[in-house]
Amino acid sequence: MQQTVNRVDPALPVGAYQTYSITSPTDTTVRAACQQVGCQAWLHGWESTIDEATDLGAQQAAYIRTQARRTFREQRTEGGLTVFRFESGQRCFAEHKTRPEIYAVRDGDWRGNPTGRHRTHARPQDWVEDFGEHQLRLVDQKKEG
Known part of the structure; x- marks a missing residue:
């Protein structure tokens, strides 16, 4: 039985959002240091x-x-x-061996990706930096009104 997901109704259109995700393919392993x-x-x-x-x-x-x-x-x-x-x-x-992690950023939210823009960071540090810069932009936008 599939669990129902409860979501808060978004305040903005789907294009106003960005989704950051870290996923790991279940059937893939890679050599690791x-x-x-x-x-x-x-x-x-x-x-x-x-x-x-x-x-x-x-x-x-x-x-x-x-x-x-x-x-x-x-x-x-x-x-x-x-x-x-x-x-x-x-x-x-x-x-x-370890399972690889995919550090992705895409436009939109759970409703979709209206622009189709999607990028994958090669290093986790880059993903964290991108996420932090995005958070700072949101803070600046909130201050500006």
Whole structure:
């Protein structure tokens, strides 16, 4: 059963409004940076403990030392394992995914978009700035009467 939406009757024509929205497609994921997803390894650093006596461990250690391009300190445990301690603020080894967000602005309101004008901001900061400037314009218009 669909829920009924209660709306206040608008005081102005549809063309006097702008709608700001943030949506996320439900069936789409994209690769994301550690910082973008709040990765704990990125925030606090991490350790990788590797047994170089195994083929896999030897390959992992060689990759870290020669190709990983990350800052780390290396220590040996009493049991002969190698511990790589990575500093915070650098990309971890995980493949992060997130759902993209679409930052949109269009003319009109729930009744429609009379001009057909629609734009999408590439960065959330730009959307926030646009929204803030729009709010300031509304305040100025109200002051002017």
